[in-house]
Amino acid sequence: MTDRRFNPAAADAKWQAAWEEAGCFVADSASEKPKSYVLEMFPYPSGRIHIGHVRNYTMGDVLARYKKMRGHEVLHPMGWDAFGMPAENAAMEKGVHPGGWTHDNIAHMKAQLKRIGFALDWTREFATCDASYYGHEQALFIALYEAGLVYRKQAEVNWDPVDMTVLANEQVIDGKGWRSGAEVEKRKLNQWFLKITDFAEELLDGLDSLDGWPDKVKLMQANWIGKSKGLQFAFDLSDGDKVEVYSTRPDTIFGASFVAVAADHPIASRVAEGDDAAQAFIEKCKAGGTTAAALETAEKLGFDTKLTARHPFTGEALPVYIANFVLMDYGTGAVMGVPGHDQRDFEFATKYDLPIPRVVAPNADDADKPFAGEAEPGEGVIVNSQFLDGLDVEAAKREVIARIEAAGAGEGKTVWRLRDWGVSRQRYWGTPIPFIHCDTCGVVPVPEEQLPVELPEDVEFDTPGNPLDRHPTWKHVDCPGCGGKAVRETDTLDTFVNSSWYFLRFASQPADKPFDRDEVAKWLPVEQYIGGIEHAILHLLYARFWTRALERIGMLDFAEPFASLFTQGMVTHETYQAGDGSWLSPGEVKKDGADYMRIEDGSPVTVGRVVKMSKSKKNVIDPDAIITQYGADAVRWFMLSDSPPERDLPWSEAGIEGCSRFVHRLWRLTTQRDAAASGEDLDLARKTHRTIAAVAEDIEALSFNKAVARIYELTGAVEKAQPSASREEAIETLLLLASPMMPHLAEEAWAEAGGEGLIANAAWPAVDPALLVEDEVTIAVQVKGKLRDTLTAAKGSSKEELEALALASDKVQRSLDGAAIRKVIVVPDRLVNIVT
RNA sequence: GCGGGUGUGGCGGAAUGGUAGACGCCGGGGACUUAAAAUCCCCUGAGCUUUGCUCGUGCGGGUUCGAGUCCCGCCACCCGCACCA
Numbered sequence: 001m002t003d004r005r006f007n008p009a010a011a012d013a014k015w016q017a018a019w020e021e022a023g024c025f026v027a028d029s030a031s032e033k034p035k036s037y038v039l040e041m042f043p044y045p046s047g048r049i050h051i052g053h054v055r056n057y058t059m060g061d062v063l064a065r066y067k068k069m070r071g072h073e074v075l076h077p078m079g080w081d082a083f084g085m086p087a088e089n090a091a092m093e094k095g096v097h098p099g100g101w102t103h104d105n106i107a108h109m110k111a112q113l114k115r116i117g118f119a120l121d122w123t124r125e126f127a128t129c130d131a132s133y134y135g136h137e138q139a140l141f142i143a144l145y146e147a148g149l150v151y152r153k154q155a156e157v158n159w160d161p162v163d164m165t166v167l168a169n170e171q172v173i174d175g176k177g178w179r180s181g182a183e184v185e186k187r188k189l190n191q192w193f194l195k196i197t198d199f200a201e202e203l204l205d206g207l208d209s210l211d212g213w214p215d216k217v218k219l220m221q222a223n224w225i226g227k228s229k230g231l232q233f234a235f236d237l238s239d240g241d242k243v244e245v246y247s248t249r250p251d252t253i254f255g256a257s258f259v260a261v262a263a264d265h266p267i268a269s270r271v272a273e274g275d276d277a278a279q280a281f282i283e284k285c286k287a288g289g290t291t292a293a294a295l296e297t298a299e300k301l302g303f304d305t306k307l308t309a310r311h312p313f314t315g316e317a318l319p320v321y322i323a324n325f326v327l328m329d330y331g332t333g334a335v336m337g338v339p340g341h342d343q344r345d346f347e348f349a350t351k352y353d354l355p356i357p358r359v360v361a362p363n364a365d366d367a368d369k370p371f372a373g374e375a376e377p378g379e380g381v382i383v384n385s386q387f388l389d390g391l392d393v394e395a396a397k398r399e400v401i402a403r404i405e406a407a408g409a410g411e412g413k414t415v416w417r418l419r420d421w422g423v424s425r426q427r428y429w430g431t432p433i434p435f436i437h438c439d440t441c442g443v444v445p446v447p448e449e450q451l452p453v454e455l456p457e458d459v460e461f462d463t464p465g466n467p468l469d470r471h472p473t474w475k476h477v478d479c480p481g482c483g484g485k486a487v488r489e490t491d492t493l494d495t496f497v498n499s500s501w502y503f504l505r506f507a508s509q510p511a512d513k514p515f516d517r518d519e520v521a522k523w524l525p526v527e528q529y530i531g532g533i534e535h536a537i538l539h540l541l542y543a544r545f546w547t548r549a550l551e552r553i554g555m556l557d558f559a560e561p562f563a564s565l566f567t568q569g570m571v572t573h574e575t576y577q578a579g580d581g582s583w584l585s586p587g588e589v590k591k592d593g594a595d596y597m598r599i600e601d602g603s604p605v606t607v608g609r610v611v612k613m614s615k616s617k618k619n620v621i622d623p624d625a626i627i628t629q630y631g632a633d634a635v636r637w638f639m640l641s642d643s644p645p646e647r648d649l650p651w652s653e654a655g656i657e658g659c660s661r662f663v664h665r666l667w668r669l670t671t672q673r674d675a676a677a678s679g680e681d682l683d684l685a686r687k688t689h690r691t692i693a694a695v696a697e698d699i700e701a702l703s704f705n706k707a708v709a710r711i712y713e714l715t716g717a718v719e720k721a722q723p724s725a726s727r728e729e730a731i732e733t734l735l736l737l738a739s740p741m742m743p744h745l746a747e748e749a750w751a752e753a754g755g756e757g758l759i760a761n762a763a764w765p766a767v768d769p770a771l772l773v774e775d776e777v778t779i780a781v782q783v784k785g786k787l788r789d790t791l792t793a794a795k796g797s798s799k800e801e802l803e804a805l806a807l808a809s810d811k812v813q814r815s816l817d818g819a820a821i822r823k824v825i826v827v828p829d830r831l832v833n834i835v836t
Numbered sequence: 837g838c839g840g841g842u843g844u845g846g847c848g849g850a851a852u853g854g855u856a857g858a859c860g861c862c863g864g865g866g867a868c869u870u871a872a873a874a875u876c877c878c879c880u881g882a883g884c885u886u887u888g889c890u891c892g893u894g895c896g897g898g899u900u901c902g903a904g905u906c907c908c909g910c911c912a913c914c915c916g917c918a919c920c921a
Contacts, residue, residue, distance in 0.1 A: 044921050084921065157919075168919040220840050220916075292917045296837040325837095343837080418918090425919065495921070533915055536840080541918095570914090612914090642848045642860060646841095648914080650848065654861055661874095662860090668875090705849070709859035716859095719876095780855040785902045787855050811888095825901055831854045835901045 006667035006745060008631020015747040016117050024760045025064075025119040029507075029522050031073035037523045038064040038076045039503055039562075041531030041539075045080050045105040045127070049112040051571045051613060052532070054623050055649060058639040059568060059702065060530050061118045065740035066699045067527075068119070069764040075523050077506040078113065078120045080106050082129035083430045083495045085168060091461040098429040099457070102129055112624060117632045117743055119760070124506050128498035129429070133505060135452025136514035137497060138434035140550070142445045145435075147553045149195045152443070155422050156290050159187035163464040166426045172289040179464070186286045191424035192433055192491065196545045200225055200416045202559070203544055212528075212564025214646075217536045224537050226417025231401050232332060233410020235259055235309035237320065243267055243309060246331030246415055249341060250404070251396030254385035255359035257349060258337040259309040260302060260323035265333045268322045271305045278303055278322065285324045300325050300348045312409055313386065323348065331415050339375065346375035359385050360393065421542065423494040428459055428467040430492030437489065441481035450480070453488070466490055499539055500546035503529075503561055517555060524556075525563040528702075533567040533646075540565070566702050569648040573619040575608035583618040586653075610650050621651050633742035634660040640704035640741055663745055666715060666738065670731055670749040674723045681726035687717050688730045689771035695737045696764065704741075711738055736765050781806045782833040783815045799826040806832040 019025060029035075040060040043053055057078075064076035080102075087098035094101075106127060113120070126133050144150050158167040162180035166189070171178045196203075204225045207218045231250035234242040243259060261267050263285035272279040281303035288294055301324045308317035318336075325344050326335055339349035339356040349356050360380040361367055367383035382388040387403075388396045401412040424433070432453040434446040446453055456474040459467035468474060468490040479486035501514070503526055508519035531539075540562070547561040576584040578598060589596050589605050596605040613620045626635055637659040643649040691714045698707035711734065718730045732753070739746035739759045750759040774795055779802060781789040789811040793802060803824050806812055812834065819836040826832050 041921095046921090081921070086920085166919075169917095170920045172919095216840055223839050224917085226839095290919085293837075296917090298837090347837095422918080427919090494919070496918095499921085532921095533841080534921085535916095537916060538918065539921085567915095609913095644849075647849090648842090652847085652861075655848075658861055665875090705859085709850075712859055778855075782854080782902075785854095785900095790855060814888095823901065825854090827854060831902090833854080833901055 004671070006664055006748065008633060008663070008744065009628070011744045011748045012115065012117060012627075012632045015744045016114060018747070018758065019117075019119070019760055022758060022761075024758065025068075025074070025076060025121050026123055027075040027077075027121045027523075028073060029075075029519055033071060033073040035523055036064070036067040036072040036074045036528075037503075037507065037526045038067065038074060039506070039526045039529050041529070041535065042079045042081050042499070042502060043109065044084060044086070045082055045102055045109055046086060047105045047108070049109050049623055051621050051623055051651060053113075054116060054635065055571055055639045055645075056530060056532070056568055057113065057116070057118055058636045059566070059645055059704065060528070061120075061636075062640065062699060062704060062740040063528055063530075063702065064119050065743065065760065066696075066764070068760070069736070069740070069762060071763065074119075075124075075507065076118075076120055077124040078118070078122065079125050079502060079506065080109075080127035080129075081495065081499055081502070082106065082127040083134075083492075083498055085427070085429070087429045088427060088461065095461075097457070097459075099129065099455075102127070102429075115624070115627055115632060116636065119743070124509065126505065126509070128431075128495075128502065131452045131454050132511070133502075134431040134498070135454075136505070137431050137493070137501070138446070138451050138453060139448065140501065140514055140555075141431075141493070141497070142434055142448070143553055143555070144194065144549055145445060147549075149198065149549055149553075151193055151195065152190055153193055154188045155191045155193070156186045157189055157191075157426075158290055159185045160464075161185055165464040165466075169289060169291050172291075175288040175294070183287055184289055186288075186290055189424070189426075191422050192489075192493075194421040194423055194545070194549075196421045196542075197416060197418055199545055199548050200227070200418050202548060203418075203541065206544065206548070206560055210560060210563075210565070213562075214565065214567060217533075217540070217565060217567065220536050221541055224418065224541065227414060228417070229412065229414050230331075231397075231404060231410060232413040232415075233312065233404045235312070235318070235336075237267075238308040238310075238317065241267070243320070243334050244332040244410075245334045245336050246413065247336055247338075248415075249338060249393075249397075250400040251382060251388065251391075251393050252338040252341045252359050253311075253313065253336065253400055254388065255338040255340045255357045256311065256318060256336040257339055257355045257357060258319050258321055258345075258352075259334065260321045260326050260337055260348070261334040262326040262328040263322055263324060264328045265322070265326075267305070267307075267320075267334070271307070271322065278305065281322060285322075295325065295327070296344075298324060300344060300351060302348060302352055304352075312404065312407070319354070321348075321352070329419055330417065340371060341375055341377050343375045343377065346371075357384060359383060359388075364390060421494075421496075421545070423497055424491040425494055426466045426469070426490075427492055428455065428461075430495060431497065432468070433489040433491050433493055435489040436477055436479060436486045438479035438481060438484060438486035440484055441479055441486075443489075444479060444481050444486075447480050468492070496539060496542045497546075500543045501550070503543070504550075504556075514555075517557065521557055525558055525561055528564045528566065529562040530566045530568060530702075532570070536567065566645070568645050569643065570612045571621075571651055572610045572648045573613050573621060573651045574610050575617050575619045577606045577608055579603055583616070585618040586621065612648075613651070626656060630656055630660045631663065631744070633745045634663050637662065637708070637742055641708045642705055644705050645702055662712070662715075663742060666734065666742075667745060667749060669715065669718060670735060671752060673728060673731055673753060675728065677723035677725060677728055679724045679726075681721055681724040684717060684721045684724070684730055685726040685768075686771045687714060688726070688733050689767050692733060692737065692765050693767045693772060696767075699740070707737075708741070711741075733765050735759065736762060777829045779805070779829070780831040781809060781812055782831065783812060784835055785833060788812050788815045795829055797828070799828065802826050802828070802832050806834065 038060050040056050064074050068074045082102050087102050090101045091098050158172050160167050160177035162182040172184050228248045230248040232246045234244050263282045302321035305320045307320040337345040339345040340358050361383045364381050382391045382396045404410045434453045436444045475488040504515045507523040508515040510516050548559050550556040551559050576589045590599050638656050691710050694710050695707045721727045735746050746759045777795045779791050779793050789809045823835040
């Protein structure tokens with residue numbers, strides 16, 4: 001017994017040192033134990049750990065510690081997604097070198113992570129900006145090139161005509177450059193691409209094997225890949241040429257009232273040659289950003305080329321437009337416009353006063369039904385369509401495809417929405433693309449013995465644009481082929497490439513190659529991957545692609561990197577605004593009864609919506625400050641309590657106070673033990689064993705909030721119980737169950753009670769199945785579906801017994817009030833419903 | 837605009853189609869204390885004619901003996917949209 005209070009600051013440091021000393025969390029790939037690879041998405045070293053990271057890594061940590069308790073050898077690594085634009089922005093704004101800035105940030109954030117007591121194997125740490133990482137990435141890139149999965153082509157970028165630089169989408173605000181304010185233009189550059197479209201079918205089919213992934217993510221990826229079956233066919237044009245169009249709705253072919261081509265379609269270019277107005281329209285289409293959202297929300301604009309296209313069945317002459325909403329990248333870059341059954345076409349036709357025929361109707365009788373101000377893209381019966389009339393949509397599609405194919409005018413075709421992955425970035429702080437341009441030999445890979453191609457240190461950020469391109473010496477090299485003068489590629493790789501294989505490098509990091517295939521096979525696929533839903537498509541699809549590509553070229557033996565995926569919600573917080581509308585940080589505000597006021601001058605504060613923490617709204621909580629105030633365990637407990645992990649977690653002062661109280665409450669309980677207590681408390685023992693089973697189930701399902709609630713319940717039961725051997729067992733169990741969540745308190749209390757070794761190395765408590773059996777159940781009794789009574793019955797009572805018990809109830813009889821019973825529904829061990 | 841998701845007390849949430857609100861927070865009352873903090877105990881969805889009854893899971897319909905849960909139609913908010921990470 002002790003009256004010593006739990007001191008988080010001292011305990012945190014003490015046990016973190018003890019774990020490190022014992023090497024508790026260093027993964028041994030030679031271990032005979034079953035292996036578990038638990039991985040959270042590694043952070044971008046922005047400067048400070050934010051509370052969202054804490055939530056993400058706490059979840060992974062609980063799972064990693066739990067798996068270790070279940071006898072697994074656990075790999076739980078951490079590293080840094082260290083290339084990217086913020087470092088270059090810092091260089092421009094503060095005059096610091098991106099590398100120095102990044103390494104300072106990493107040092108700070110690593111210290112922050114260590115304070116939270118995560119069970120991480122720091123011996124495997126690396127940053128993607130280390131040449132010892134990106135050099136191997138260059139080797140992999142060359143390997144993919146040699147396998148024919150890398151190529152170059154012209155592609156559009158956002159061009160800032162004032163700063164003379166390429167802008168990222170986030171740097172384009174309302175179609176203007178973020179620094180210059182100039183109207184952004186689309187410009188074509190020769191860029192590097194990865195052939196992800198070669199894998200479209202397998203990336204789609206592979207989703208079926210990902211049982212551990214959320215359906216919503218699989219659905220999003222499937223839609224992104226976007227396999228569609230349709231018809232590609234040619235219209236004859238009035239000038240004697242043809243235009244190939246692609247449509248996923250060939251059944252609506254009789255509803256076509258125009259043909260539209262993309263602004264960069266060859267037909268558009270040809271029309272523009274002798275037509276200044278057409279040229280001006282095409283130029284206009286080049287203004288603005290390149291994002292899909294910008295294109296699709298922009299007003300639908302068209303230019304009438306005066307050409308006409310001959311309808312293959314009716315012979316009708318349809319006008320041909322150049323339109324800003326047609327994408328050159330998808331299908332053939334030209335479409336047949338069916339306004340009645342496609343919303344974009346509807347808007348376009350309305351604007352340019354084109355006919356809107358109906359060719360699909362709810363019923364055959366509705367052939368002339370007017371449209372209610374919008375297109376009807378759904379199912380129905382084909383009408384006004386000659387030989388298609390009366391068919392359903394699918395049958396009509398087949399019929400049209402068959403007829404067009406028979407006429408030799410086109411063919412049924414599968415088209416993918418997925419586009420090849422453009423990986424060129426005209427920036428310094430990224431992996432140099434390891435190629436050399438030679439006038440004689442063309443594009444030549446850097447020889448393996450010359451890797452890594454390292455970034456030069458001496459670069460200037462005083463002007464926009466790529467410092468690599470304007471560096472005085474770096475790019476000038478001799479051609480590896482002919483030995484003549486040549487230049488390096490100055491584009492660097494998209495940072496998504498860095499995060500497409502880092503999980504392999506964590507598992508195996510030899511000096512002379514990217515990874516060792518056999519070592520990787522010991523750990524991969526990742527058993528549980530945890531990160532934000534915002535990565536549902538791009539990062540996860542790219543990582544899947546990269547893994548499959550490496551499998552195809554024989555470097556890996558598996559196709560899918562992540563067996564299970566979990567996407568966690570954001571951490572949110574109330575917002576506060578002063579009278580003048582300016583945002584206030586939580587530290588500037590205090591609660592005054594039911595209202596809030598500004599500490600500075602007592603002026604009233606408006607409490608705004610609970611939103612994602614962001615610097616601009618100042619509703620940010622600093623993990624360091626709260627760890628100092630409450631200790632790591634209270635913060636970890638808060639991250640796991642209440643909100644289901646896939647949902648948003650609202651941060652609150654009251655909530656963390658409550659968590660802190662519970663840490664101390666558990667401490668008191670464990671220090672009020674009576675080792676000499678004897679005797680059995682069957683109810684408590686049952687509760688204990690039910691809790692062990694339930695908490696294990698909850699942790700495995702990552703339902704941490706439910707596990708937390710069960711630990712609270714058992715704590716409450718222990719507090720009410722009289723001393724007994726069962727109570728001693730319950731307390732020890734509580735410590736073990738809580739140890740993945742509050743490891744510091746658990747160690748301290750374990751040591752206090754004379755527990756053997758570190759609780760971090762302890763085994764998960766065993767469940768006694770005999771104690772899980774229930775012998776009595778509570779039965780709900782309803783009359784006409786409404787609850788009227790509850791009664792207790794022996795588990796497994798027969799339907800007849802339960803019915804008799806229910807009818808014997810006074811409350812039920814009163815409720816029945818003599819009415820005739822029509823039917824009695826009995827659900828064994830649960831409910832009786834009497835219907836009159 | 838397109839794709840995906842979420843919606844339950846004052847708040848976070850729990851609930852294999854079967855007792856809606858477990859557990860936590862806030863709030864109220866009490867105990868202990870000279871007093872406070874800490875701690876402990878009790879109450880806490882709304883309403884009513886209070887042995888009990890009625891209403892209640894974003895809104896409107898539907899299926900069912902029975903719907904938070906399944907179906908149809910809406911609304912609001914959140915995530916993604918290929919150069920933010």
